[in-house]
Amino acid sequence: MTAAIQNTVPTRGERAQPARTRRSSAGGAALRTAALWVASAVIGLGVWSFLAWWYGPTTVASPAQVVTAAGELAESGVLWTSIWASAQRILVGWSLGVVIGAPVGILMGRVNLVRQLLDPYIEFFRFIPPIAFVTLAVVWFGIGETSKIVLIFYTSVFIVTVSTIAATVAISENKLQAAANLGAGKLQIMKTVVLPSSVPGIVTGARLAMGNSFLTIVSAEIVAADHGIGSMIWQARNYGRIDWTFVGIIVLGIMGFLFDRVLRVLSGRYLARYGVK
Amino acid sequence: MTVPTRGTTAVPSGGTTAVASGGPAAAPSPARTVTGVPIQIRDLRISFGAAEIVSGIDLEVRPGEFVCLLGPSGCGKSTLLSAMAGFIEPRAGEITCDGDEVNGSNPHAGMVFQSSEALFEWMTVTQNVAYGPRMHGAGKADQARIAAEYLAMVGLPHAGKKFPAQLSGGMRQRVQIARVLANQPSLVLMDEPFGALDAQTRQVLQVELDRIWRHTGCTVVFVTHDIDEALTLADRVVVMSAGPKARIKSIYEVHAQRPRDRAHPDVIDMYEKLRDDIRAEVVASLRNQGIEEDQL
Numbered sequence: 384m385t386a387a388i389q390n391t392v393p394t395r396g397e398r399a400q401p402a403r404t405r406r407s408s409a410g411g412a413a414l415r416t417a418a419l420w421v422a423s424a425v426i427g428l429g430v431w432s433f434l435a436w437w438y439g440p441t442t443v444a445s446p447a448q449v450v451t452a453a454g455e456l457a458e459s460g461v462l463w464t465s466i467w468a469s470a471q472r473i474l475v476g477w478s479l480g481v482v483i484g485a486p487v488g489i490l491m492g493r494v495n496l497v498r499q500l501l502d503p504y505i506e507f508f509r510f511i512p513p514i515a516f517v518t519l520a521v522v523w524f525g526i527g528e529t530s531k532i533v534l535i536f537y538t539s540v541f542i543v544t545v546s547t548i549a550a551t552v553a554i555s556e557n558k559l560q561a562a563a564n565l566g567a568g569k570l571q572i573m574k575t576v577v578l579p580s581s582v583p584g585i586v587t588g589a590r591l592a593m594g595n596s597f598l599t600i601v602s603a604e605i606v607a608a609d610h611g612i613g614s615m616i617w618q619a620r621n622y623g624r625i626d627w628t629f630v631g632i633i634v635l636g637i638m639g640f641l642f643d644r645v646l647r648v649l650s651g652r653y654l655a656r657y658g659v660k
Numbered sequence: 661m662t663v664p665t666r667g668t669t670a671v672p673s674g675g676t677t678a679v680a681s682g683g684p685a686a687a688p689s690p691a692r693t694v695t696g697v698p699i700q701i702r703d704l705r706i707s708f709g710a711a712e713i714v715s716g717i718d719l720e721v722r723p724g725e726f727v728c729l730l731g732p733s734g735c736g737k738s739t740l741l742s743a744m745a746g747f748i749e750p751r752a753g754e755i756t757c758d759g760d761e762v763n764g765s766n767p768h769a770g771m772v773f774q775s776s777e778a779l780f781e782w783m784t785v786t787q788n789v790a791y792g793p794r795m796h797g798a799g800k801a802d803q804a805r806i807a808a809e810y811l812a813m814v815g816l817p818h819a820g821k822k823f824p825a826q827l828s829g830g831m832r833q834r835v836q837i838a839r840v841l842a843n844q845p846s847l848v849l850m851d852e853p854f855g856a857l858d859a860q861t862r863q864v865l866q867v868e869l870d871r872i873w874r875h876t877g878c879t880v881v882f883v884t885h886d887i888d889e890a891l892t893l894a895d896r897v898v899v900m901s902a903g904p905k906a907r908i909k910s911i912y913e914v915h916a917q918r919p920r921d922r923a924h925p926d927v928i929d930m931y932e933k934l935r936d937d938i939r940a941e942v943v944a945s946l947r948n949q950g951i952e953e954d955q956l
Contacts, residue, residue, distance in 0.1 A: 555778070557777055558777065560771065563765045564747075564765060564769065565791050565843055566792055566796050566843065567791075568795075571795055575791075579782045657781075657782045658782070
């Protein structure tokens with residue numbers, strides 16, 4: 384019996400085995416994921432090349448033509464000024480949307496009077512797409528930067544507000560009661576409980592707003608801008624350069640991905656304690 | 661250890677196990693420094709909309725007493741506790757705490773919730789425990805000292821830098837208790853604080869709570885479903901009738917010496933009486949919901 388038991392006790396070497404197996408299986412999974420990404424990219428490029436060959440360069444630019452066009456635009460500096468102009472407008476308008484949308488959302492979530500006063504406006508305007516305001520924005524704020532920033536702000540602020548309201552009303556009643564019970568006043572509860580509890584909702588709203596800002600920037604820049612990715616795409620149409628249009632679209636996608644990734648990394652690093660993942 | 665000194669009263673030591681029904685009798689606890697405040701509830705009625713949850717509650721809790729509220733699910737035990745904390749406003753009747761009518765958040769009371777989601781997850785354990793002193797204007801050094809003191813009292817002297825999510829359920833409830841005690845309340849209200857814990861952790865925490873209660877001398881009103889828990893902790897067990905319109909059905913004095921021996925014949929005898937009392941109310945509660953006993 385004792386011998387049987389002793390035989391079942393793993394030796395040090397045997398105990399190390401599962402860890403090695405786990406490491407190798409994790410490495411295998413990473414390799415598999417990388418292989419799938421490469422396969423997906425190859426298939427995507429293949430389909431794209433086929434479509435370009437099938438419809439011709441006046442309808443679909445091939446990957447090689449797009450790379451050449453990107454090089455051309457980068458060399459002339461148009462690509463960089465366009466990226467910089469669009470990025471600035473998005474960052475300023477979106478930041479304003481977050482900075483104003485979050486406190487408004489918190490107040491609407493916690494103060495009935497504010498909610499009742501502002502709710503009709505939020506529910507009305509959030510369904511009107513920013514593109515409907517492009518002409519008015521130009522008339523009211525001119526063709527300069529302000530009109531574009533206002534449109535991005537308009538896009539962002541309602542999304543952040545609604546997401547913050549949802550997070551604020553979902554705060555556990557126990558937390559609020561505990562804070563009051565421990566001696567916190569209304570303002571202290573706002574600052575020490577409501578605001579920290581709303582952070583995940585604010586971040587979710589901010590990320591969604593960032594995505595929508597990219598939708599809006601193109602419309603805003605098409606109507607009135609000398610620089611920017613939207614303007615570049617519009618000028619490509621005027622010159623009949625389908626390959627430039629493709630460059631603009633791909634650059635927008637890459638910018639959106641990078642902005643979102645940076646936001647995710649920063650919020651995950653600095654706001655993890657508030658439950659942001 | 662700074663022990664609060666509000667309303668300090670010497671309570672005489674208790675004697676044998678006894679069962680009594682009705683109003684308060686002589687305080688049975690062993691001699692200790694009592695810092696707790698009395699609480700009086702007179703003809704209390706609480707409604708949510710048209711539904712009257714509790715109806716005509718009269719109860720007097722003595723300074724430094726440990727009272728357990730026991731009753732079937734949904735009978736309004738937690739509602740009664742919330743009214744004592746000042747979280748909900750009664751429709752009629754009156755609650756006074758140390759002579760002051762409870763109207764809004766009760767400044768004498770500290771509440772330990774059933775769910776540990778009452779903790780602030782973005783704060784460290786130390787910050788959670790120091791929250792009350794911080795809200796009352798204590799400096800950072802005092803906050804740290806008070807938090808360390810009360811964390812040591814609940815057996816978590818090394819958990820200060822952790823976040824609540826890094827702790828077990830039992831440890832989180834200890835943090836809740838420390839957070840409430842750090843505010844030095846003279847009345848501690850506990851809403852099934854150990855309800856979500858496993859049996860072993862529960863027993864350990866009951867012993868800990870008994871020790872802390874004797875040390876601090878505060879008044880405790882404790883809601884539970886568990887007869888064993890009530891008999892381990894309470895000076896008096898208040899049994900509530902099935903809701904709606906729940907009332908106090910009976911009050912049992914528990915005079916057994918602490919720490920309680922659950923195998924003692926008097927404790928077993930009281931357990932059986934309480935069990936029969938509760939069972940009758942559970943059956944009544946199910947009948948109110950349209951379920952007959954023979955359907956169970």
